Amino acid sequence: MRHEDQVQMVRRVMRHVEEGTTSYAPKIHRNPISTYTDPERFRREQETVFRNWPVLIGMSNLVAEPGDYVTEDIAGIPAIIVRDREGKVRAFRNVCRHRGARLVEGEGCGLKMFSCPYHAWTYTLDGRLKGIPDAKSFDEVDKAEQGLFEMHAVEKYGLIFVQPEGAMDIDEALGGMQRDMESYGFENFQPYRHLTIRRKFNWKLSPETFMEGYHLQYLHGQTVGPIFFSNLMAFDEFGRNSRLIVPRRRIMELKDKPEDDWKLIPETAIVYNFFPNVTFIMQAGHVEMWRSYPDGAPDRARVEVSVYTPQKVETEKAKAFYDKNIDLAIATVDEEDYPLSEGIQAGHNAAMQDHVTYGKNEPALIHYCTTIDAAIA
Ligand code: FES
Ligand SMILES: [Fe+2]
Incomplete structure (x- = not known):
């Protein structure tokens, strides 16, 4: 103050x-x-x-470096909060676009990419679908359309907020x-x-x-x-x-x-x-x-x-x-x-x-x- x-x-x-x-x-x-x-x-x-509404998740150093992530259950919404390679904090629904497995559990650091534990679909830290093992079996899938579902994440004043639906101005919310x-x-x-x-x-x-x-x-x-x-x-x-x-x-x-x-x-x-x-x-x-x-x-x-x-x-x-x-x-x-x-x-x-x-x-x-x-x- x-x-x-x-x-x-x-x-x-x-x-x-x-x-x-x-x-x-x-x-x-x-x-x-x-x-x-x-x-x-x-x-x-x-x-x-x-x-x-933007829900307060934590402070910036919760995910201090690119590749650091935490998971959170926001009143029934499984979420991943990650710092991407450009240093931007992003939030995604923690569900794989193949058959819905949880991509990551708990928290971690230094991640280069999300790799689903089930069949190893991979996603970049900014949510793009990158790799599909046995890609020819999914030849009708448009990768550009099948990235992770992103939620509105804001980092300001050293605080991280996530809004599962919509995107409200954080200063208005505060x-x-x-x-x-x-x-x-x-x-x-x-x-x-x-x-x-x-x-x-x-x-x-x-x-x-x-x-x-x-x-x-x-x-x-x-x-x-x-x-x-x-x-x-x-x-x-x-x-x-x-x-x-x-x-x-x-x-x-x-x-x-x-x-x-x-x-x-x-x-x-x-x-x-x-x-x-x-x-x-x-x-x-x-x-x-x-x-x-x-x-x-x-x-x-x-x-x-x-x-x-x-x-x-x-x-x-x-x-x-x-x-x-x-x-x-x-x-x-x-x-x-x-x-x-x-x-x-x-x-x-x-x-x-x-x-x-x-x-x-x-x-x-x-x-x-x-x-x-x-x-x-
Ligand atoms: S559910 Fe993720 S790769 Fe199959
Ligand atoms: Fe009390």
Whole structure:
């Protein structure tokens, strides 16, 4: 975030601390629990917000060099994300045009060409069909017509987005949040750790658990709660996306320092909510991406957790520093938030009430649920 914006945000947070306030929505909001259980709603979500919108996949160095690739399941769309020989990031459906085999699994680097494991059809990294063993048996196939199906991929601000259908302008999608994104230098960040978490809750419950600070002192009272102000956040929306500034208690010490030295990080955690499914957290030393996907049913989610560091972690000392922070951050969510969210889902599955209620002090939740409702309408 630009320094002038940081100073403004520090002032805003201090005002909240002094006045005992937080960012407020104009009124409370009731969200029907069918949002989390209805199969028809679930189908619509997958077919809209994960199809016609650029979904954040990771940072540029996920595929740092030509020939580096990762695979991803984008809410039912098997995808390959690869850096081609010219250095351009591309995304393809991960299906061979012969009989549909998956071309690659997992991730890898230094690939010269895709070679299908089934009958060895080959494709260039920019998706052209190159070789067919026993080509005369396929003499009616026009190679130019049978390249890989390409999806819209964008690399900007050191971030990679993939849109399975259509091609939206990324700055339009970011809705103003790019002002922050361009200031961090994500081009240089390095992937440090990745894990997959499968849970019995609707995919929206992962982003939602990061969207308010009301629960910090209660649910996280024994872990991270005491470090932060509870029920105190600065919230801003950027089109379909949003940002929450979550202040650590020690932010008030900045009062004794000149404004030129004010920095939001490490005095706060900054949570960026990338529509529709990514919680992107700027922590003191690292960035966490919690990318939540539907996992085949309204009450199942797969969360891909990716941690990035500002530079390569090379020494044991640096590794110990990052591991300590990252372990605590992940354990807090995995052992406190996610079990709680599974309990919420179980209650919703049993139709224990018609709706849940978001208070005025939970503006990010209200923004998120009304945004998704509008997007799938
Ligand atoms: S399915 Fe790929 S070569 Fe046959
Ligand atoms: Fe939490």
